[in-house]
Amino acid sequence: MNRSPSIRWLVDPWRDLVALLASGPCPLCARSLPRRAVAGVCPACWAGLARLVPAPHGDGPVTAFSYEGPIVVLHRRLKFAGDLSLARPLGRRMAAAWRRRHRSARFDAVVPLPSDPLRLPPRRHSARRLARVVARELELPLARRALRKTRPTRPQTGRPRRERLVRMEGVFRACPRRVGGRAILLVDDVVTTGATVAAARNALAAAGAERVGVLALARTPRPVAVRNPAGRGAAEPARPPREDPGPRTACGRPS
Numbered sequence: 156m157n158r159s160p161s162i163r164w165l166v167d168p169w170r171d172l173v174a175l176l177a178s179g180p181c182p183l184c185a186r187s188l189p190r191r192a193v194a195g196v197c198p199a200c201w202a203g204l205a206r207l208v209p210a211p212h213g214d215g216p217v218t219a220f221s222y223e224g225p226i227v228v229l230h231r232r233l234k235f236a237g238d239l240s241l242a243r244p245l246g247r248r249m250a251a252a253w254r255r256r257h258r259s260a261r262f263d264a265v266v267p268l269p270s271d272p273l274r275l276p277p278r279r280h281s282a283r284r285l286a287r288v289v290a291r292e293l294e295l296p297l298a299r300r301a302l303r304k305t306r307p308t309r310p311q312t313g314r315p316r317r318e319r320l321v322r323m324e325g326v327f328r329a330c331p332r333r334v335g336g337r338a339i340l341l342v343d344d345v346v347t348t349g350a351t352v353a354a355a356r357n358a359l360a361a362a363g364a365e366r367v368g369v370l371a372l373a374r375t376p377r378p379v380a381v382r383n384p385a386g387r388g389a390a391e392p393a394r395p396p397r398e399d400p401g402p403r404t405a406c407g408r409p410s
């Protein structure tokens with residue numbers, strides 16, 4: 156049966172959830188789970204994830220894994236099937252990846268990349284879940300409301316990088332009171348072209364962030380050299396956009 160994309164979006168998460176509730180074995184290798192299983196995944200499969208090391212990406216976002224195979228399965232379970240128990244072990248691996256790259260760098264706060272509330276309930280906002288664990292592991296405060304979306308965006312899967320960059324311009328707005336003069340660690344779940352991260356980084360810089368580092372769970376196997384609309388690399392410090400960010404409307408309630 157051919158379902159329209161919108162119907163499939165509605166049905167697939169529920170099918171995943173039913174599968175989750177009904178499942179007993181490890182979702183990655185289908186073997187019976189031993190007692191030492193973590194978040195419903197056997198120790199051998201957790202150890203096997205270490206092979207999914209992302210390709211070197213210069214000064215771009217730090218990622219714990221390459222987005223393929225088992226990580227795709229676990230990410231879908233976290234994001235769409237609501238298996239929140241996965242956030243802790245995955246977030247810990249993200250924090251470990253960050254420490255390996257930036258052991259001596261000072262950062263002041265962790266900011267999750269906001270999702271579109273119309274597309275995903277906050278409870279299943281995987282970047283926020285992961286950011287919470289990362290903040291705890293790195294002993295940094297979590298600034299949940301430092302960054303927000305100014306408008307809904309459609310899924311960008313399959314769209315050219317250039318088109319993504321244009322669509323994401325001005326989508327985010329940051330709160331100067333929460334990020335001004337601070338070194339911000341921005342946390343996302345999966346990085347593809349980096350267009351979303353570049354837009355968020357620019358918004359944080361516009362609000363006065365001293366610098367912005369980016370940490371994600373995974374990156375698609377063939378990263379594209381991301382450039383923001385101004386032609387700068389995603390790994391570079393973000394440039395402030397030309398327009399004023401409107402600080403009073405960006406801050407909302409205290410976090």
Ligand SMILES: [Zn+2]
Nearest residue numbers: 181184197200
């Ligand atoms: Zn397994």
